[in-house]
Amino acid sequence: MALLNTLDSKFFHQQIPYKPMGKYVHFITLRITESYPLFQTDGELNKARVRAGVNTGKTISRLSMFKRKQSTPERLVGRELLRKYDLVKPEECEYNVKFGMNNPDCIIYGFAIGDSGSEKSKVIVDTAFSITPFDESHENFTLNAPYESGTMSSKGEGDSKVGEVTSRINQQDHIRPQVFFPSIVTLRDPTEASFLYVFNNILRTRHYGAQTTRTGRVRNELLGVVFADGEIVSNLRWTQAIYDRLPEDLLTSLDPLDETLVREKAIDAIESLMTEEFIVHNDFIGEAFTPLLTEVKSLTSTEEGIMQILQQADQEAKEYAKAHIKAPKSK
Amino acid sequence: MTQIYRCQLELHDSLYFATREIGRLYETEPILHNYALCYALGFVDNPRYQTQVNPEEEYRYFCRHQVPQYKAHLTKLNEQKIYVTPARSLRHTAVLNTWKYADNRYHVEMQKTQKNIPSFGRAKEIAPESQFEFFVISEQAIQFPQWIRLGKWMSKAKLDVNTLENVQRHSNQTFTVSYPLNPLDVMFGHEVIQFDTINMPPVSLIRNVKLRGNSYRMSLRDGTVYLPANMTYQFQP
Numbered sequence: 417m418a419l420l421n422t423l424d425s426k427f428f429h430q431q432i433p434y435k436p437m438g439k440y441v442h443f444i445t446l447r448i449t450e451s452y453p454l455f456q457t458d459g460e461l462n463k464a465r466v467r468a469g470v471n472t473g474k475t476i477s478r479l480s481m482f483k484r485k486q487s488t489p490e491r492l493v494g495r496e497l498l499r500k501y502d503l504v505k506p507e508e509c510e511y512n513v514k515f516g517m518n519n520p521d522c523i524i525y526g527f528a529i530g531d532s533g534s535e536k537s538k539v540i541v542d543t544a545f546s547i548t549p550f551d552e553s554h555e556n557f558t559l560n561a562p563y564e565s566g567t568m569s570s571k572g573e574g575d576s577k578v579g580e581v582t583s584r585i586n587q588q589d590h591i592r593p594q595v596f597f598p599s600i601v602t603l604r605d606p607t608e609a610s611f612l613y614v615f616n617n618i619l620r621t622r623h624y625g626a627q628t629t630r631t632g633r634v635r636n637e638l639l640g641v642v643f644a645d646g647e648i649v650s651n652l653r654w655t656q657a658i659y660d661r662l663p664e665d666l667l668t669s670l671d672p673l674d675e676t677l678v679r680e681k682a683i684d685a686i687e688s689l690m691t692e693e694f695i696v697h698n699d700f701i702g703e704a705f706t707p708l709l710t711e712v713k714s715l716t717s718t719e720e721g722i723m724q725i726l727q728q729a730d731q732e733a734k735e736y737a738k739a740h741i742k743a744p745k746s747k
Numbered sequence: 748m749t750q751i752y753r754c755q756l757e758l759h760d761s762l763y764f765a766t767r768e769i770g771r772l773y774e775t776e777p778i779l780h781n782y783a784l785c786y787a788l789g790f791v792d793n794p795r796y797q798t799q800v801n802p803e804e805e806y807r808y809f810c811r812h813q814v815p816q817y818k819a820h821l822t823k824l825n826e827q828k829i830y831v832t833p834a835r836s837l838r839h840t841a842v843l844n845t846w847k848y849a850d851n852r853y854h855v856e857m858q859k860t861q862k863n864i865p866s867f868g869r870a871k872e873i874a875p876e877s878q879f880e881f882f883v884i885s886e887q888a889i890q891f892p893q894w895i896r897l898g899k900w901m902s903k904a905k906l907d908v909n910t911l912e913n914v915q916r917h918s919n920q921t922f923t924v925s926y927p928l929n930p931l932d933v934m935f936g937h938e939v940i941q942f943d944t945i946n947m948p949p950v951s952l953i954r955n956v957k958l959r960g961n962s963y964r965m966s967l968r969d970g971t972v973y974l975p976a977n978m979t980y981q982f983q984p
Contacts, residue, residue, distance in 0.1 A: 435807050457845040464761070464842070466876050483760070483900060484846070526808075533811040540901050543760045543875070647894035650759035650903040652875055693893065740809050 419608055419715065419724060422708045427643045427698070428608045432523060432736040441606050442642040443618055444701065446682055447481065447544060447597040448675065451633040452557070452590035454626040455481050461589045463550045464543075466652060469660035477550035478655075480543050481597050481624065487541040489624050490601075490617040491525045497616075501723055503730045518737035520729035524603075524610050533741070538606075539614055542651045544599035546591075547658055547678065552670055553595045560585040590631065594672035598655050598682055600648065609728035615641075616716045616725065638709060639683055640701030642690065648697065649689045657685035749828075749886060751911045751963060751974070756834065756879040756895075760902035761842055761872040766947045771868040776947055777841070779834035779879055779897070781929050782817055787895045788883075788906075790829055791820045796889075798823040817949065821980040828886035830978045833927040833952050839877035845869050882926070882974060883908075884963075915964040922962050922973040927954040931981045936960055 418425060429439065455462045462480045467473065495511060498504040498519060509516030515527040517535070526537030546553050561584040563573050568585070570576040603614050618636050625632040642648060659667065661681040666673060683702045690699055700708055715721035756779075764783070766776035785791055792800045804819040824830070847867035883889065891908045927945060930953045937960030942953035961976035 434809065435805055462844075464875055465840075482844070533809060534813065536808045536810070538808070540896070542903050646892055647896065647903065650894065650905065652759040652903075653905070695893075740807070 419612060419728065420708070420711060422711050423608075425608070428606055428611060430607070432607055432610065432732050433605050434736070434740045437605050438645050439605050440644045440646060440648075441603045441611055442644065442648050443601040443603070443615065443638060444640040444642065444686055445599050445601060445618060446637040446639055446679065447486075447599050447624070448635045448637060449591050449593050449595045449597075449633070450635050451593055451631045452555070453624055453632040453634060454588070454590060455479065455485055455624070456589075456626070459588075461550075461554060461591065464545060466545065467656060468549075470653065470656045471660050472656075479546040479550055479553050479591055479595065479597075481545075481599070483541040483543050485624060486544065486599060486601075487525065487537075487539060490614075490621045491521055491539075493621045494525075494613060494617045495521050497620075497722065498726060498730070501726055503726055517741055518734050520610065520613050520726070520733045523733040523736055524613060524729075535741070538604045538610070540602040540604070542600065542602075544597040544651050545655045547596045547598065547655055547662070548667060548673065552668070553592055554589050555592055556587055556589050558585055558587050591625075592672070594675070596658075596673060596675075596678050596682075598658060599651050600654065602647070607729075607732055609725055609732055612712065612715070612725045613729045615712055616722070619713070619716065637679070638705070639679065639686070640699065640705040641708070642697055642699050642701070644693075644695050644697035646695040648693055648695070649686070654682075654686055654689060657689055658682050661685055749884060749914070749963075750888060751914050751965065752883040752885070752889065752891070753909045753911055753967070754834075754881050754883060754891070755837070755907045755909075756881075756897075757905045757907075758873060758875050758877045758879075758897075758902060759905060760900075761844070761874055762877070762898045762902045762904070763844075763870050763872040763900055764898045765870075772871065773868055774871045775841070775873055775898075776945065777836040777839045777873055777877070777879075778927055778945055778947065778952060779881065780947060780950075780952065781831045781833040781881075781932070782821065782949065783897070784831045784834060784881060785821060785824060787897050788831065789892060789895070790824055790831070792823075796824075796827055796829060798827055798829075815949065817980075818982045825979045829889070830884045830932070830980070832882045832884075832974070832978070833929060834879040834881035835927050835954070836873075837878040837880050839879075840874040842872050842874045843869055844872055880926075884974070884978065911965050911967075913966060916961070916976060917964055918961045919959065920962055921957065921959045922964075924956045924958070924973055924975065925954065926972070926974070927952045928956055928975070928978075929953075931983075932978045933958065933960075933975045935981055936977045936979075937975050 463477050464480045465477050468476045504519045515522050525539050526535045528534035565571050568582050570580040572578040623632045624634045658681050763775050765773040767774040792806050804816045937958045939958045941957040943955045945952045963974045965972050
């Protein structure tokens with residue numbers, strides 16, 4: 417049963433294949449920070465020193481959003497939905513603890529269990545780089561943990577002395593709002609349901625990075641999808657191509673980039689990069705993408721529509737698990 | 748007609764695989780093993796190169812056992828006379844990253860570890876824009892992909908290929924190869940006189956190799972390069 421009218425069914429498999437079959441769909445997304453997210457390891461924001469543009473030889477430091485820091489929140493959103501609609505019980509499948517091995521999350525995003533085998537992920541995400549340099553894209557904040565009164569000096573709460581100033585302060589670099597991370601999410605061997613499952617996860621995920629904080633809001637703007645028989649251009653090259661297209665004074669200014677402009681240049685850059693690829697590809701980018709995006713959004717925003725996607729994905733995952741992953745040994 | 752391709756790789760993401768494990772530090776050596784490159788280039792189990800393997804050894808999304816099938820996979824490349832040399836770095840930088848497993852429970856109780864599986868560690872990775880170079884020797888013309896994926900995290904890399912002209916074949920000569928080589932693949936056809944070892948699993952590589960036997964001589968922009976002729980994938984019996 418086809419869920420979409422705007423796409424030809426030739427782009428999809430009828431069932432999940434057990435080995436790679438050379439069908440790829442690439443989600444072209446622009447991730448835009450909307451609060452102050454943190455992508456860090458060991459107390460420092462992740463950054464990479466790379467060339468500024470394809471034509472601009474100079475090197476700059478860019479903020480980077482590691483691949484797994486993008487895919488983990490997205491798969492957690494999908495898992496949340498599967499639980500909400502009773503397709504996965506929390507005790508049957510727990511992320512990185514005990515994988516159920518027969519639900520859409522496990523089959524599409526993969527798992528690895530020492531003695532029960534591993535399923536390779538069909539979703540591949542690459543490290544995304546900020547368009548603007550690190551210096552213009554972060555800010556240093558002082559964090560504190562105030563007393564009940566909202567101040568940093570004690571009024572005698574708990575065991576503290578009156579007038580004592582807390583030492584609970586710290587400093588932390590944060591990524592600014594409106595920093596742009598172009599990112600391509602690749603899904604191998606999609607069925608219609610797995611395509612929609614991943615699509616929906618990207619659309620719905622709102623927070624990335626350190627989860628213990630209340631920051632980290634990021635909006636995903638989908639600019640298009642590309643169906644191909646192979647891999648396409650990298651995030652880094654796309655980011656550099658966008659950099660080349662933006663005026664120098666905007667890139668070095670402290671003001672955030674204008675979203676409409678970035679969008680326009682991002683679409684222009686990806687379209688021109690796609691002409692350099694020598695693989696078979698069908699692009700739905702910019703205006704050509706609008707009907708599909710509208711259809712997907714209308715499908716995922718109703719309970720009936722999302723149920724259809726999840727149930728279909730679940731059924732395919734169950735069939736796949738039955739055929740290719742035998743029931744785990746009972747202990 | 749034997750063709751030699753000079754391939755250059757540019758990393759577009761940080762590359763990680765464990766050459767060495769030192770406690771919780773996992774280190775990536777800036778050398779790409781030729782077995783890994785065969786898989787990354789898509790030469791293994793591919794109808795396009797007529798290298799399909801038996802169903803039991805097929806590459807599948809689901810793997811019950813984590814045992815590599817190098818012999819079963821790469822012998823097919825020998826039959827098609829495709830050989831890939833290990834890659835050396837032309838320029839590279841390294842970065843250190845910490846990784847850990849995510850957990851989606853609201854409440855986690857610390858329990859005694861039951862299995863010896865690390866849940867966090869530090870990885871020394873090769874930074875984006877590092878460059879590597881290797882050669883592919885083939886009887887038939889090969890069409891290469893433009894983008895390939897490498898390493899544990901499937902990092903994207905850009906592949907640029909040049910077909911080498913004016914390759915001369917010499918027999919029974921003593922020559923030196925500055926590129927890394929897989930010792931198993933050359934020692935049966937050549938007399939290996941001198942070498943430096945690069946320790947890495949599954950087969951340690953050698954470089955600065957002085958050997959005697961048949962060779963290809965190629966004049967490149969940056970000097971003359973020798974490669975041993977008749978290299979094939981060899982495995983211990």
